[in-house]
Amino acid sequence: MKTIALAFRYLWSRPLQAVLNLLLLTLGLASISFVLLASEQIDRAFQRDLAGIDLVVGAKGSPMQLILAGVFHIDVPPGNIPLADVEELRKQPQVAKLIPLSLGDSFRGFRIVGTTADYLTHYKMAFAQGQAWTRPMEAVLGAQVSRDIGMVVGNSFIGSHGLGGGGHEHGENTFRVTGVLAPCGCVVDRLILTATESVWQVHEKAMAVDDADRKALEAEREVTIALITYKSPLAAVTFPRYVNGNTGMQAAAPAVEVSRLLRMLGVGSEVLRGVGAVLLFTAALSVFIAFWNAVRERRADLAMLRMLGATPAKVAALLLCEALWLAVLASALGLAVGHGLTALVGYLLEAQRSLPVTGRIWVPAEAWIPVAAIAVATLAALIPAVTASRVDVAHLLNSR
Amino acid sequence: MIETRALRYDYPSGPSLSFHDVDVPQGATLLLHGQSGAGKSTWLSLVAGLLTPTAGEVVVAGQPLSALSRTGRDAWRARHLGFLPQKLHLSDALSVERNLALAFYAAGVPENKAALHHALELLGVGDLAHRRPSQLSGGQAQRVALARTILMEPKVILADEPTASLDDEAALTGLRLLENCAFQCNATLVIATHDRRVQEALPAAMVYRIGRHPAAAMGEAA
Numbered sequence: 204m205k206t207i208a209l210a211f212r213y214l215w216s217r218p219l220q221a222v223l224n225l226l227l228l229t230l231g232l233a234s235i236s237f238v239l240l241a242s243e244q245i246d247r248a249f250q251r252d253l254a255g256i257d258l259v260v261g262a263k264g265s266p267m268q269l270i271l272a273g274v275f276h277i278d279v280p281p282g283n284i285p286l287a288d289v290e291e292l293r294k295q296p297q298v299a300k301l302i303p304l305s306l307g308d309s310f311r312g313f314r315i316v317g318t319t320a321d322y323l324t325h326y327k328m329a330f331a332q333g334q335a336w337t338r339p340m341e342a343v344l345g346a347q348v349s350r351d352i353g354m355v356v357g358n359s360f361i362g363s364h365g366l367g368g369g370g371h372e373h374g375e376n377t378f379r380v381t382g383v384l385a386p387c388g389c390v391v392d393r394l395i396l397t398a399t400e401s402v403w404q405v406h407e408k409a410m411a412v413d414d415a416d417r418k419a420l421e422a423e424r425e426v427t428i429a430l431i432t433y434k435s436p437l438a439a440v441t442f443p444r445y446v447n448g449n450t451g452m453q454a455a456a457p458a459v460e461v462s463r464l465l466r467m468l469g470v471g472s473e474v475l476r477g478v479g480a481v482l483l484f485t486a487a488l489s490v491f492i493a494f495w496n497a498v499r500e501r502r503a504d505l506a507m508l509r510m511l512g513a514t515p516a517k518v519a520a521l522l523l524c525e526a527l528w529l530a531v532l533a534s535a536l537g538l539a540v541g542h543g544l545t546a547l548v549g550y551l552l553e554a555q556r557s558l559p560v561t562g563r564i565w566v567p568a569e570a571w572i573p574v575a576a577i578a579v580a581t582l583a584a585l586i587p588a589v590t591a592s593r594v595d596v597a598h599l600l601n602s603r
Numbered sequence: 604m605i606e607t608r609a610l611r612y613d614y615p616s617g618p619s620l621s622f623h624d625v626d627v628p629q630g631a632t633l634l635l636h637g638q639s640g641a642g643k644s645t646w647l648s649l650v651a652g653l654l655t656p657t658a659g660e661v662v663v664a665g666q667p668l669s670a671l672s673r674t675g676r677d678a679w680r681a682r683h684l685g686f687l688p689q690k691l692h693l694s695d696a697l698s699v700e701r702n703l704a705l706a707f708y709a710a711g712v713p714e715n716k717a718a719l720h721h722a723l724e725l726l727g728v729g730d731l732a733h734r735r736p737s738q739l740s741g742g743q744a745q746r747v748a749l750a751r752t753i754l755m756e757p758k759v760i761l762a763d764e765p766t767a768s769l770d771d772e773a774a775l776t777g778l779r780l781l782e783n784c785a786f787q788c789n790a791t792l793v794i795a796t797h798d799r800r801v802q803e804a805l806p807a808a809m810v811y812r813i814g815r816h817p818a819a820a821m822g823e824a825a
Contacts, residue, residue, distance in 0.1 A: 209697075209708060216696030507692040510651065511709035511751075512681020514674050596653045 206517070210524035213497075220493045221529070227489050228533035228579065229540060231482030232572050236541025238475045241548065243566040245468065248558050249275070249461050252390045255325060257439065258431040259455045260284070260292065260446055266455035267464060273304060273428035274457055276314055276390055277557050279366055280306055283425035284452050292429060292446070297438035300325070303426040305402040308362040312556050313348045315362045315378070315395045317402030317426075323384075325430075326391050332356050333382030339400040342378040346386035347393045347553070356380050362395075362405065376405045393556050399426065483575065487583040490529060494522060494587035498594075505594045515592035522591050526584030527577065534573040541572075604629040604791040605650060605759060610659035612645055619657075620645055625811055627791055629664075629758075632782070632805055635795040637813035643795045646813060647761055650793070651684055652676035664758045681710030685757035685790065687781070689764040691748040693736035699723070699747050700732040706754045722750040725787070726780065741769075745777055753784045760785050762794045766801055778804045 214221050252274055261269045264281025271278035286303075293301045302325060305317035316322075320335055323343075333356035335343055344354060354360065358380045378397060386392055407420045433439065439456065446454035498505065505518050546562025553559070610622040620642045627633045637643045648654040650661055652668045653676075661668045664683055671679055693702050700719065707714045723729045726746040736744055745765075752760060762781055766774035778801060785792040794801060794808075802810065 206708075209705075212696050212701070213694075216694075501694075503688075503690065503692050504694050507688065508705065508709050509653070509677075510680070510686045510688075511706050512677050512711075513709035514677045517709070517711075596648060596651070 206520055206524050207528075210521055211528055213501075213521070214525045214528050217493075217497065220497075224486065224490050224493055224529055225533055225536065227482060227486035228529060228576060229536040231479050231486050231579075232533055232537025232576055233540035233544060234475055234479035234482060235575070236538055236569060236572055237544045237548075238472050238479065239566055239568045240541060240545040240562065240564070241560055242468070242472045243568070244545075244560045244564070245558060246465070248389070248560075249465070251388065253457050253461060255432055256430050256457055257433045257436075258443060258446075259457060260289070260429040260431060260452050261427060261455070263451070263453045266453065267460045269428065269453060269455040270457050270460040270464075272306070273430065274390070275558070276316075276394060280427045281453075283427050284429070286424040286426055288450055288452060289426055289429050291450075292431070292452075295442070295445075297433055297435070297442045298431055299434040300432040302430040303399055304428040304430065305399050305425075306366065306427040307402060308364055308405065309366050310360050310362050310378075310395055311352050313345075313352070313393060313395050314366055314556075315342070315397060315402070317397055317399040319399060322396065322430075323391075325432075326387060326389055328387060328391055329385040331383045331385040333380070336381055336396075336398050336401075339398050339404050340376065340378055341381045342395050342397040342401070343382040343384060344380055345384050345392040345394045345396070347559075348395055349383040354380055356383060376408065388559060392559065483579050486533075487579045490526065490580055490583035491587070494526065494584045495590075498522065498587045498591045501591075502594055505591050506596045509594060509596055518594065519588040519592035522588035523581060523584055526580040526588075530573070530576040530580035533580075534576040537576065538569065538572055541569075604631070604664055605633070605793070606660075606662040607650070608660045608662075610646075610649060610661065611657050612649060612654060613657040622646055622649075622659075622813070623811075627793070627809060629791055630786075630789055632785070632792040632794065632808040634802060634805065634808045634810045635793060635813065636797060636810060637795075638797070641813045643813055647763065647793075647795060650759075651686065651761060652680050678710070681706075681712075682755055683758045685752035685755065685760040685788075687748055687752045687760065687762040687765060689767055691736075691744050693744060693748060693751075695735055695737045698733050698735060699728070699739070702736065702747065703751050703754055706751055710755060718754060722754050723747070725753075725784075726750045742773060742776070746780065749780060749784060753788055753790075756788045756790075758788075758790055760788070760790045760792050762792070764796055764798070765794060766796065766798045771800065774798070774800055775804055 256274060259269050259273045261273060261280055262282030262284050268278050268281055272280040289301070289303055292298060300321065302318060302321045306314060308315040323335060331346065349355065359377045361377050378401070384391060403424055407417050433442065443454040443456055446452055508518055509515070542562040545560060549560035549562060605625065605627040607622060607625050609624065611619065613619040622642070635643055635646065645654065649656055650663065652671070666679065668676060697705070703719050703722065704714050720729060720732065723732055726749055728743055728746045728750065731739060731743060731747065736747070739747065760781070765777055765781060769777060781792065782805070802808070
């Protein structure tokens, strides 16, 4: 019989205590695993979506709102900006690339974004089927959109007003799907892309009362957001100030806003991490008490082992091995629960057309979970194990 | 087989106990008498190599225990000494068979299933191997504990109050089994007891009486 097998039997000889300790350890480890998985994926999603975007320009309002609406598409934009002003910006010497985005409509909760083919190039999108739009009222679906609403190339749909869904439908303005994008794991997966002109067309038709009115509207065309890439990083010093001071628009630097956002989210993840640590500490105490009691209860059994010839080290090893079993079982369960929880949150976020989070990936930091489990269990069992190894055989002789 | 010379043990913060010399031949039976607290446990611990004497020497089966290291004494005890405690200490987390296998585990030797089942058969409890100790009667449990005691074919068997809490008939059966096991292993049997029935049942046994006189030399071989 091996120490491992014997320790396992001893562990489950007190099933209630074993389950309680396992539960506490598992919950602590699961919450830490969840924080690691979720924060890593949110960080990655932000990095991916932000890649190459130096500045976001839009209507005056909250700069964070501008970033959330324009880059991550999880907030409503503060308003629109005149197309003429945006074209002025494009001419500035610091600007290498400017991509306009027009928001306002959606289809079953997925945003319809009017833009140029540059947007597809920027995110290096590949097509799963079909091709990009060539004229207004043609649309390309992100991978998640196509999967969720089950549309393919050749299908048609009618967009509704507003970003949340549930707005009135734009009657005769039917979009035709010309392409479906391959999954990129980025924000484009949950967007419906079309030409900027489509958005103008939908709204001008809806609002103009006659031809003259439409002409007037055409002269005042707007977009919602402009994504800008600088020619040189030096532009970051002067260009935002130029936009904020000399135009009626607002410039927001994604790097600044995202680090502000992550700091805010960071508080949440710190709290969760803290809860995990408290749970682990509670688990350590519970394991300690359980083992302490076990050593007291089994003092005579342990003395009997000594009498049968077991060395003190062997008796201590038996106790430590029991703790290791707890650690190993709790690590496996904790990781499983952590991933399950992340998958559940990912499912809820997907239903809200929000950030992509999955429980099916592993992050390197998770390697610390079993390390933490073993450390906690071993530390908690150390004193009881040493006590067990010093058990006085006189207890055996006197236990009448 | 068991020889003690000028044996003394000083508890770090307690009494100092000295014991008369004793010499028990192989195969003989020694009855250890004494009131509780008189030093019986100390003497048994010294002979089992669980305590190191302050002075004097214990020689068991020709092996001076002082010549062995602590771990050496643990290994020696595993191979040559069988111990039958009064409370049997069979673990209910394990089956009868696994309880016996603990002896191999503690000794750090490979499990010998044939020897294990032979010991159970010898004591007439071969069919109980897969039961839990809590499912056994008192008599069955004692036989299982005895099987564990003789599993490694020890040269010395120490039994602590084997008849306490047994009625006359069970006490006599238990003693006969113990005697028979010692005979099978050709082991020296030491029984710590204050039960008069034991002496009546084993009239040929040597008697070693430990008194409560901490300062003076204790024990008196009869």
